Amino acid sequence: MAERKPIEGITKERTEKLIEETLACMPEKAQKKRAPHLGPNDPSSSVCAVKSNRKVVPGVMSQRGCAYAGAKGVVWGPIRDMVHVSHGPVGCGVYSWGTRRNLMQGINGVTSFALDFTSDFQERDIVYGGDAKLEKLLDEANELFPLAKGFSVLSECPVGLIGDDINAVTKKKEAEYDKLVVPCNCEGFRGVSQSLGHHISNDSIRDHIIGRYEFAEEAGPYDVALIGDYNIGGDVWAAKPILEEIGLNVKSVWTGDGEVEKIAATHTVKLNLIHCYRSMNYMCKVMEEKWGIPWLEYNFFGPTKIEESLRAIGELFDDTIKANVEKVIAKYKPIMQAVLDEYKPRLEGKTAMLFVGGLRHRHTVGAYEDLGIEITGSGYEFAHQDDYDRTQPEMAKDTIIYDDVSEFELEKFVEEFKPDLIGSGIKEKYVFQKSGIPFRQMHSWDYSGPYHGYEGFEVFARDIDMAINSPTWKLVKSPF
Amino acid sequence: MSETALKKVTEYTPEEVEKVSNWINTEDYKEKNFAREALVINPAHACQPLGAQMVATSFEGSLPFVHGSQGCASYFRSTFSRHYREPAAATCDAMTEDGAVFGGQNNLFEGLENAYTLYKPKMMPVYTTCMPEVIGDDLTAFIKNAKQKGHIPEDLPVPYANTPSFNGTHIHGYDAMLKSILAYLTKGQKIEGKCTGKLNLIPGFDGNVGNIREYKRILDLFEIPYTVLADSSDVFDSGCDGHYELYSGGTKLEDAAESINGKATISMQKFSSVTTMKWIDENFSGVNEVMPMPFGVAKTDAFILKLSELFDKPVPEALKKERALAVDAMTDAHQYLHGKKFAVYGDPDYVIGIISFLLEMGARPWHVVISRGTKKVKKEIEAVLETSMYGEGCTVHVNKDLWHMRSLLMTDPVEGMIGDTHGKFAARDAKIPLFRIGFPIIDRVNLHRNPVVGYQGAITMLTMIANKFLDIKDETCEDQWFEMMR
Numbered sequence: 001m002a003e004r005k006p007i008e009g010i011t012k013e014r015t016e017k018l019i020e021e022t023l024a025c026m027p028e029k030a031q032k033k034r035a036p037h038l039g040p041n042d043p044s045s046s047v048c049a050v051k052s053n054r055k056v057v058p059g060v061m062s063q064r065g066c067a068y069a070g071a072k073g074v075v076w077g078p079i080r081d082m083v084h085v086s087h088g089p090v091g092c093g094v095y096s097w098g099t100r101r102n103l104m105q106g107i108n109g110v111t112s113f114a115l116d117f118t119s120d121f122q123e124r125d126i127v128y129g130g131d132a133k134l135e136k137l138l139d140e141a142n143e144l145f146p147l148a149k150g151f152s153v154l155s156e157c158p159v160g161l162i163g164d165d166i167n168a169v170t171k172k173k174e175a176e177y178d179k180l181v182v183p184c185n186c187e188g189f190r191g192v193s194q195s196l197g198h199h200i201s202n203d204s205i206r207d208h209i210i211g212r213y214e215f216a217e218e219a220g221p222y223d224v225a226l227i228g229d230y231n232i233g234g235d236v237w238a239a240k241p242i243l244e245e246i247g248l249n250v251k252s253v254w255t256g257d258g259e260v261e262k263i264a265a266t267h268t269v270k271l272n273l274i275h276c277y278r279s280m281n282y283m284c285k286v287m288e289e290k291w292g293i294p295w296l297e298y299n300f301f302g303p304t305k306i307e308e309s310l311r312a313i314g315e316l317f318d319d320t321i322k323a324n325v326e327k328v329i330a331k332y333k334p335i336m337q338a339v340l341d342e343y344k345p346r347l348e349g350k351t352a353m354l355f356v357g358g359l360r361h362r363h364t365v366g367a368y369e370d371l372g373i374e375i376t377g378s379g380y381e382f383a384h385q386d387d388y389d390r391t392q393p394e395m396a397k398d399t400i401i402y403d404d405v406s407e408f409e410l411e412k413f414v415e416e417f418k419p420d421l422i423g424s425g426i427k428e429k430y431v432f433q434k435s436g437i438p439f440r441q442m443h444s445w446d447y448s449g450p451y452h453g454y455e456g457f458e459v460f461a462r463d464i465d466m467a468i469n470s471p472t473w474k475l476v477k478s479p480f
Numbered sequence: 481m482s483e484t485a486l487k488k489v490t491e492y493t494p495e496e497v498e499k500v501s502n503w504i505n506t507e508d509y510k511e512k513n514f515a516r517e518a519l520v521i522n523p524a525h526a527c528q529p530l531g532a533q534m535v536a537t538s539f540e541g542s543l544p545f546v547h548g549s550q551g552c553a554s555y556f557r558s559t560f561s562r563h564y565r566e567p568a569a570a571t572c573d574a575m576t577e578d579g580a581v582f583g584g585q586n587n588l589f590e591g592l593e594n595a596y597t598l599y600k601p602k603m604m605p606v607y608t609t610c611m612p613e614v615i616g617d618d619l620t621a622f623i624k625n626a627k628q629k630g631h632i633p634e635d636l637p638v639p640y641a642n643t644p645s646f647n648g649t650h651i652h653g654y655d656a657m658l659k660s661i662l663a664y665l666t667k668g669q670k671i672e673g674k675c676t677g678k679l680n681l682i683p684g685f686d687g688n689v690g691n692i693r694e695y696k697r698i699l700d701l702f703e704i705p706y707t708v709l710a711d712s713s714d715v716f717d718s719g720c721d722g723h724y725e726l727y728s729g730g731t732k733l734e735d736a737a738e739s740i741n742g743k744a745t746i747s748m749q750k751f752s753s754v755t756t757m758k759w760i761d762e763n764f765s766g767v768n769e770v771m772p773m774p775f776g777v778a779k780t781d782a783f784i785l786k787l788s789e790l791f792d793k794p795v796p797e798a799l800k801k802e803r804a805l806a807v808d809a810m811t812d813a814h815q816y817l818h819g820k821k822f823a824v825y826g827d828p829d830y831v832i833g834i835i836s837f838l839l840e841m842g843a844r845p846w847h848v849v850i851s852r853g854t855k856k857v858k859k860e861i862e863a864v865l866e867t868s869m870y871g872e873g874c875t876v877h878v879n880k881d882l883w884h885m886r887s888l889l890m891t892d893p894v895e896g897m898i899g900d901t902h903g904k905f906a907a908r909d910a911k912i913p914l915f916r917i918g919f920p921i922i923d924r925v926n927l928h929r930n931p932v933v934g935y936q937g938a939i940t941m942l943t944m945i946a947n948k949f950l951d952i953k954d955e956t957c958e959d960q961w962f963e964m965m966r
Contacts, residue, residue, distance in 0.1 A: 056574040058591030066551020089645035091527030095555035120520040121646040137519035161614040188549040214486040261489040434724040
C-alpha cells in the first residue's frame with residue numbers, strides 16, 4: 001500500500017510537543033503509564049510503537065467499558081433468537097438495553113428478543129448465591145418464550161465474586177430443555193476493557209455452540225459466513241446483499257441480526273469473511289485450526305475499500321465469482337460517483353479526528369478519504385497491538401495516535417489540531433459540540449445508518465456533510 | 481443435548497409463530513407471566529450509583545467519582561448523555577481482578593490523585609458499584625488514608641456513599657449520596673439562633689431540568705430566597721457558545737454548607753429523600769416538609785400554599801393568574817382526556833404526580849407499575865386513587881415489570897401509556913401512544929426541558945396528551961369522519 005502523503009502542518013515535532021505538554025499536566029505515575037499510549041504515527045514501521053490493551057489509569061476519565069459490555073452489547077445482544085440473561089444486579093441490563101442499535105428482524109418476544117432479561121440480584125442473592133435463582137429464571141424464560149432457540153447467561157461483577165457456578169446450572173438446563181444454554185463468565189471487572197468480553201464470548205461460542213448444528217441443505221462451494229458485523233443501524237442488511245450479488249451464499253451472520261443455530265453450523269462454510277477483526281478474530285482462528293476454514297478481512301466502508309475487498313474476495317473463488325465482482329463494481333460505480341459529485345466538493349480538504357472502539361477507525365479512513373477528508377488523529381478504546389499495526393499504514397505520517405484516550409487528553413489534542421469533525425462516542429459528543437465542533441457518534445452511527453456497503457456510503461456521505469456543513473454551527477458565535 | 485450428534489438448523493413454521501404470537505396476548509399467558517418469581521423482564525428502574533451520580537454532579541465544581549468497575553461509570557455517563565444530550569463527566573478508579581483480591585484502596589488513591597490533578601474539582605463525591613460492596617471495601621478508612629498520604633488535599637471535600645446495586649434502585653442511591661454530601665458540607669456550620677431566611681428545596685431524582693427551573697421561577701415570584709439541593713438544571717442543560725465548561729452550574733458549596741441554618745427545607749420527592757429528610761430533621765435548624773411533586777393543579781396549590789405559609793407571604797398575583805390559565809386550559813380540553821384509561825409506570829413520586837393530574841382531568845389511571853418498591857409505595861398510590869371516583873378500577877402492581885405491563889395492556893386495554901422511553905415496546909404492541917414523562921427519555925428531543933410540574937406543567941402535559949389523541953384520530957379515521965374541527 002502506498003504511504004499517504006503528509007498532511008500540511010502536521011510534523012513529528014508538533015505532535016511530540018503536544019503529547020509532552022499534555023503529559024506534563026499529569027502526576028508523575030500517570031505520565032509514565034500514559035506516555036506509551038500516545039505517539040506520532042510512523043507508517044513505515046510494521047510494528048506500531050503505541051502500546052495498547054493495558055489497564056485503565058484510575059481517575060483520568062477513560063471512555064472504556066467493561067467485559068460485560070463487550071459480551072452483552074457486542075457479541076451476544078445481536079443474536080436475535082436467544083434470550084440473553086444479564087445475571088446479577090439490575091443496572092447492567094438496563095443500561096445495555098437497546099442502546100447499541102444492533103437491529104433485528106422477527107417478532108419481539110416471540111421469535112426475537114430485544115428485551116432486558118435480568119435476575120435483578122438483591123442482597124439475599126449476594127449472601128446465599130444466585131444459582132438457584134438462575135435455575136428458576138431459566139425455567140420461567142423457557143416457558144414464557146417457547147420459540148427461543150437458546151439462552152445465554154452473562155455474568156455481572158458480583159457473580160464471579162461470590163463464587164456462583166453458572167456453568168453447572170447451564171449444563172443442567174441444556175440437558176433438560178434440549179436447547180442451547182450457554183454460560184459466559186464476563187464479569188465487568190475482568191480484563192482491561194470490553195475486549196476481554198469479546199474474547200470470553202468467543203470462547204463460550206467455541207466451547208458451547210460451534211459445531212453442534214448443521215444446515216438442513218447441502219453445503220455448496222459458495223457458502224460463506226459474515227463474521228463481526230453487528231447490524232448497527234442495519235449494516236448487515238446493506239452488506240449481505242452485495243455478497244449475495246457476487247454469487248456468494250451467506251449462511252450465517254455473526255452476530256448482527258444473527259440466528260444461533262446458524263452460528264452453530266458455521267463450521268461447514270467454505271470461507272469466513274470478517275469485518276470486525278477485533279471482536280471476532282478469535283473464532284475465525286479456531287475455525288481455521290479445527291475445520292480448516294480460511295478467513296479474510298474485508299472492509300465495506302466507502303467505494304474504494306469496497307472495491308478492494310470485493311476483488312480480494314473474488315480472488316478466493318472461481319471465474320464466475322470474479323466476473324460477478326467486476327459486474328457489481330461496474331454497476332455501483334456511477335451511483336457512487338454521483339454521491340461523490342454531490343458531497344466531495346463541500347468536504348474536500350476538511351480534517352477529522354476519530355476515537356472509536358477497536359476497528360472502525362482503520363476501516364473508515366478510506367470512506368473519509370473518498371470524500372476528501374483527511375484524518376489527523378485517531379485511536380481506539382480497546383484495540384490491541386495487531387489493530388494498531390494495521391492502523392498505522394492507513395494514517396499519514398506524524399498524525400497523532402492515542403490509545404484509551406482520556407477526556408482530558410482528547411480535549412487537548414482537539415484544541416491543537418482543530419479538526420472540522422470528530423467521530424467518537426456519546427460520552428464525548430456533547431463536550432465537543434459545546435466547543436462548536438461538528439461531531440458524529442461513530443459507535444451508533446448517531447441514530448442513522450447503515451454505513452456499510454454501497455447503500456451505507458450514501459448515508460455516510462450525507463451524514464458527514466450534514467454534520468460539517470449544518471448551518472447551525474454558524475450560529476454558535478454570538479454577535480453580542 | 482448430545483455432544484456428538486449434529487442437529488439440523490430449523491425454522492419455525494408460520495403456524496407455530498402465529499400460535500405463540502397470539503398466546504402472548506392472552507389471559508393464560510398473563511397468568512403464567514405474573515407467576516414469575518425469579519426472572520425480571522424489562523424493569524423500569526436502574527441501580528443505586530446512577531442516582532448517586534445525579535446528585536454528585538449537581539454541585540458547583542463537583543466531579544463524580546465511581547469507586548469500582550470502569551464499565552459502570554461509562555454506563556452512567558452514557559445514560560445521562562443520551563437523556564439530556566449533554567456531557568456527563570464522571571471518573572472512576574477502574575478496579576479489576578487484583579482489586580477484587582486486594583481491595584480497591586490503591587485504585588482509589590491513584591484515581592483521586594489523577595482526577596484532582598487533571599480536572600481540579602472543588603469536590604469529589606465517591607460512590608460505589610457492586611464490586612467493592614461485595615468485597616467489603618472500607619471507604620471511610622480509604623479516603624482518610626488518601627488524604628493522610630497526600631494524594632489529595634486534606635481540605636478537599638470527598639463525601640462518599642455506599643450505593644450497592646443489589647439493593648434498592650437509583651432513587652435510593654440519590655438519597656444516600658445527597659445525605660452524605662449534605663452531612664459533609666454542613667459539618668460544623670450550624671450556628672444556634674442563626675437563620676439565613678432561605679428555603680432549601682430538594683427536587684429529588686428528576687431528569688427534567690425544566691421542573692427544577694419551574695420551582696426556582698415560582699420561588700422568584702414569591703421573592704423567597706432559596707438553595708436548591710442539588711441543582712442539576714444548569715449542569716445538564718448548558719448553552720453552546722463555542723466553549724465547553726467541565727463544571728457548569730450546580731449548587732454552590734457554600735450555599736449547601738449554609739443550608740443547615742435555613743428557614744425551611746422542602747423535599748419535592750418523598751421516596752427519593754427518605755434518609756436525607758430523616759437526617760435533616762435531626763440536624764437542620766428550620767422546619768422541614770415533604771411535599772408530593774406538584775403535578776396538576778391541586779398538588780401545585782398545596783406547594784404554593786406551603787410556601788405562602790412557611791414564609792408568611794401572600795401568593796403572588798402572577799401565580800394566581802397562572803393557576804386560572806391552567807384551569808382554563810383544563811376545562812377547555814377536558815373532553816379529550818375524560819374517561820380515557822391510562823397505564824402509568826416509573827419512579828413512585830413521579831407516578832403519584834401523574835396519577836393526580838389524570839384524576840383531575842377525569843381520566844382513569846388503570847394499570848400502575850412500580851418495578852421496585854415497597855408496600856408503603858403501593859398504599860400511598862392507592863390512597864391517591866381513592867380520592868377520586870376516576871381512580872376506581874385501577875390496579876397498582878409493585879415489583880412487577882414492563883413485561884407484566886405488556887400482559888396487562890394486551891388483556892385489559894387502555895388508551896395511553898405514560899412513562900419513560902423503556903415503555904415504547906409495550907406501547908407499540910398495544911398500539912397506543914406513549915407519553916414520555918420520566919427518566920430516561922432517549923428517543924425524543926427536548927422533553928427534559930419542558931416542565932411537567934406546576935401550573936405550566938399541567939398545561940404542557942395536557943397539550944401533549946390531548947393533541948396526540950387528536951393526531952391519532954386525524955391519521956386513522958375513515959374519510960367520512962375526517963373533519964375540519966376537533
